[in-house]
Amino acid sequence: MIVGPNGAGKSTAMKAVFGMLPLREGRVTLGGRDITALTPQARVAAGMGFVPQTHNIFPSMTVEENLEMGGFLRRDDIRPTIEQVYELFPILRDKRHQAAGELSGGQRQQVAVGRALMTKPQLLMLDEPTAGVSPIVMDELFDRIIEVARTGISILMVEQNARQALEIADTGFVLVQGANRFTDTGAALLADPHVRQSFLGG
Amino acid sequence: MAVLRFTNVAHGDTMAFGTMVTILATWGLQSVGITGGPVPTALLALPVGIAATAALLLATDRMVYRFYRQQRASSAILLIVSIGVMFVMNGLVRFIIGVDDQRFDDGSRFLVSARDFKAWSGLDEGLAIKTTQGITVLTAAVVMIALFWFLNRTRTGKSMRAFADNRDLALLSGIDPERVVAITWILVAALATIAGTLYGLDKSFKPFTYFQLLLPIFAAAIVGGLGSPVGAIVGGFIVAFSEVGLTYAWKKVLAYLLPMGLAPDGLAQLLGTEYKNAVSFLILVLVLLIKPTGLFKGTST
Structure with a gap:
């Protein structure tokens, strides 16, 4: 979980990990394999899934077609994976033949996450999935994301709502002005008086 | 697209x-x-x-x-x-x-010739369907179905x-x-x-x-909505029928429709066929003024 104030470089860090921005120093590894030289597309093939913050669905295509496009790289049968996504997000099964652009904000985010899951990634990266959705929908999205994590997929996520995010995080990174200020378990960060005072409003 | x-x-x-x-x-x-x-x-x-x-x-x-x-x-x-x-x-x-x-x-000129039709139906006016017209309609339908099948059903x-x-x-x-x-x-x-x-x-x-042909093509695409395949087809029909409708000599049709003696002396043609392109242009301007997105909103550039 990456949290931090506005302009701290959360999304930038995410883009750097995914290869959309060049690294000045350091390496990116995935499951022990050095992927620093790979393009974003190649990283998807290597097992990374990425959900951008905006423009993360194909609006004029149906929900099911969105999922199919998520699995475009795969040559094997993607039907079982589509079924798994529908089990994770039951609402998408009901709306499978509807254009994704016609869905509500929370449902669109579910389509976006579902699309990224279609490559069966080891690591799923979410850039502020709850941006612009209502608090109730946000709670539901968090629940779904926890469920995704339970299926064995690691999740790296940028989140504005620091308190809620840290509550569910195994590891939290608090970025300030482009640098990693605190790293600890979510619970420890929540208990840390410095973090509380500076970023969580006491 | x-x-x-x-x-x-x-x-x-x-x-x-x-x-x-x-x-x-x-x-x-x-x-x-x-x-x-x-x-x-x-x-x-x-x-x-x-x-x-x-x-x-x-x-x-x-x-x-x-x-x-x-x-x-x-x-x-x-x-x-x-x-x-x-x-x-x-x-x-x-x-x-x-x-x-x-x-x-080349090949045969008519599917249905005017004389055969008159003899077969016993009507006063003939109906002629050129082979090329039949082929055009058939091919257009086949190509359209194939295109939509390709875009909506195949992976590519x-x-x-x-x-x-x-x-x-x-x-x-x-x-x-x-x-x-x-x-x-x-x-x-x-x-x-x-x-x-x-x-x-x-x-x-x-x-x-x-x-x-560029002008009617664009008029059709814009009437239907740029980027929408269905819109292009509908727009094509609208432009085509407007062009023909305004430049067609309606004399004979009116002669049959109107009571005896009221048939027009002239050709009852609203515009000369030379003005066909003007019709496309007029439609283009009207659509851009009234509904710039066209009938079917597509993903425009």
């Missing part, structure tokens, strides 16, 4: 090029004694025309459009570029086949729609942009060659006429 993200004004001349190659291939087939029997030989020559046009378009893309795509040039710049491409294609066609009228239809077609919808996300999903662009050009080649050949069979082939 907004796959290429620009308005290509070279469509008319792409049609002309495809038709020209088809005509040359038709003459080739006829000279070795192969004909299509009752159907025009040109239909047999179509694959040659499509292949040559596809090769030309892919070469043009490699030499011209790819550069601008890599620059992420705006669609306005690409539009201007396509005007240049249009002039080159236009010159190429005139250079190879000349500017004159070419007739290349869906990837093209995804690319048109959200280019960055398509890249993230592993869709190869160069492949999508190449397939789009091949589709353009096939559709333009088929359309041009059918048009040429029904009328005749003259490079300048094809250049002039």
Whole structure:
């Protein structure tokens, strides 16, 4: 979980990990394999899934077609994976033949996450999935994301709502002005008086 | 389809090029004694025309459009570029086949001739259906169904729609942009060659006429909504019927519809056929003023 104030470089860090921005120093590894030289597309093939913050669905295509496009790289049968996504997000099964652009904000985010899951990634990266959705929908999205994590997929996520995010995080990174200020378990960060005072409003 | 993200004004001349190659291939087939029997030989020559046009378009893309795509040039710049491409294609066609009228239809002229129809139905007026008209309607229907099937049901077609919808996300999903662009050009080649050949069979082939088709093509696309395949079809019918409706000599129709003695003396033609293009232009202006997005909102550039 990456949290931090506005302009701290959360999304930038995410883009750097995914290869959309060049690294000045350091390496990116995935499951022990050095992927620093790979393009974003190649990283998807290597097992990374990425959900951008905006423009993360194909609006004029149906929900099911969105999922199919998520699995475009795969040559094997993607039907079982589509079924798994529908089990994770039951609402998408009901709306499978509807254009994704016609869905509500929370449902669109579910389509976006579902699309990224279609490559069966080891690591799923979410850039502020709850941006612009209502608090109730946000709670539901968090629940779904926890469920995704339970299926064995690691999740790296940028989140504005620091308190809620840290509550569910195994590891939290608090970025300030482009640098990693605190790293600890979510619970420890929540208990840390410095973090509380500076970023969580006491 | 907004796959290429620009308005290509070279469509008319792409049609002309495809038709020209088809005509040359038709003459080739006829000279070795192969004909299509009752159907025009040109239909047999179509694959040659499509292949040559596809090769030309892919070469043009490699030499011209790819550069601008890599620059992420705006669609306005690409539009201007396509005007240049249009002039080159236009010159190429005139250079190879000349500017004159070419007739290349053979096979039987009529499916239903006026005299046969009168004899069969006992009516006073005849009904004539030219073979080329029948073939045009049939081919248009088949091509349309095939196109929609391709775009909505196949993996490649869906990837093209995804690319048109959200280019960055398509890249993230592993869709190869160069492949999508190449397939789009091949589709353009096939559709333009088929359309041009059918048009040429029904009328005749003259490079300048094809250049002039640009205006009704655009009027149709804009009436229907840019980037919407269904809109293009509906827009095509609207433009075509408006053109014919306003330039048709209604004299005979009115003579039958109106009470005896009220039949007009003149042709009852609202506009001379020379003004056909003005009708397209008028529709274009009206739609842009009243409903610029067209009837069906597509993913416009």
